[in-house]
Amino acid sequence: MGLLSRSKPAKPYLDGLTTLPTLATALREAGLRPTGAASVCVKPVEGGVVSASEAFDMSSDEFGYTWLTRRTARDDIARLTEELHALVVAGDQAGFGPALLCAVVPFSDGRKPTVALIYRFTRGTWYPFAPTGPDERDNARELEIRTRLGKDANLERDLTRWSPVWGAPGL
């Protein structure tokens, strides 16, 4: 981004989050079930303090980003989606919209390492992420998951945007 790039931060897409239950249904056919956790990553904001309801655990990572994590025992993905959506809508109203980086929703089949669907607020799209180590990912498995998810409108088509988020909560 140069000096002449857009001067106002892009408006975040919040509603794309609500397609999560549909994606989860498609993943269930591949044996992947939600772990019951989900988190939202917020960029550091000057002078701002991120707050959320007590249902969310707050933590920070080595990059200085704040993570708000919701952990539920059940895999009630519809409920989880509603809670995530409510969180980001409230955050947006409090002025944190442009600071929303991504949402991370882990899935597991009980055998292979946990994978995640990642939602980008600036793009309004989801993409799969299958970490296999501290800085390794299983591209073949990710592409397989993409195939599973089919032609979902909210799937990120541009593979160069499938940025990893290693060490996200629940992964």
Added chain:
Amino acid sequence: MGVTMFLIGALYVGVMALLIASGVSAGFVIVIAVVILFCQYWFSDKISLYAMHAREVSPQEAPELHAIVDRLCAAAEMPKPRVAIADTDMPNAFATGRSPKHAVVCATSGIMRRLDPDELEGVLGHELSHVAHRDVAVMTFASFLGVAAGLFTRMMFWSSLFGGSYDDDEDGGGAAGYLVIMLVSMLVYALSFLLTRTLSRYRELSADRSGALLTGRPSSLASALRKITGDMARIPTNDLRTAEPFNAFFFTPALANGFSISSLFSTHPSLEKRLEQLDEIARELGQPAIVSH
């Protein structure tokens, strides 16, 4: 990339022709052309490393990479080239240098992150085969022939148009004559370009073959090729949180793209063709066939 290479070459021929047209003596222009190409050949290692923002690494800095190169060079009984790393997420590797003694083999951090050690060995075996085959010299010579052919065509036309007839009225015939020169020299250049590309694809396939025989594991190179071409290569490996603030773009200067001949990518036998050949080698070695898609 093919188009880029073509245009760079065409521009090169064009500039030389312009010099001739503007009255610089043809002999002098040819000397310049030869000198430039010679520099590209002689300093190929430095130019490529500079263009790729690569830096040479010591065995302490990159022990695994060095270990692989050591092992392969011992097996191939060739002098060990210098080893460099380019810090970019783009998965690629290249070897360059005018002779095995002056060679440097370079891997990007992106390819090292994506491949496991066996696959990386397969790729480096391919690159070291380029060094052993002296492909930089072969391809520089081949591309020189193309450039020279284009130049000679233009010179012939200029001399036939203007040779000894400077008193002619230039208004009428000049523009049309120039157009003909443009067309013919483009055609000559295009033909030689195609031939160079064919030669280059052939060199790639033969590097695949020698590399696979050197490591004895054609399947490793095959799986590396699958990982670093096509879809998988486009999936990034730098964390969203580090990628975000910088939005880094990697930009290779066009010149280097055009002339870093032995890059694993810039020359394109199709992936299928390469996998097919590796499959064949696996069978010759009595190994189970590589599963092809």
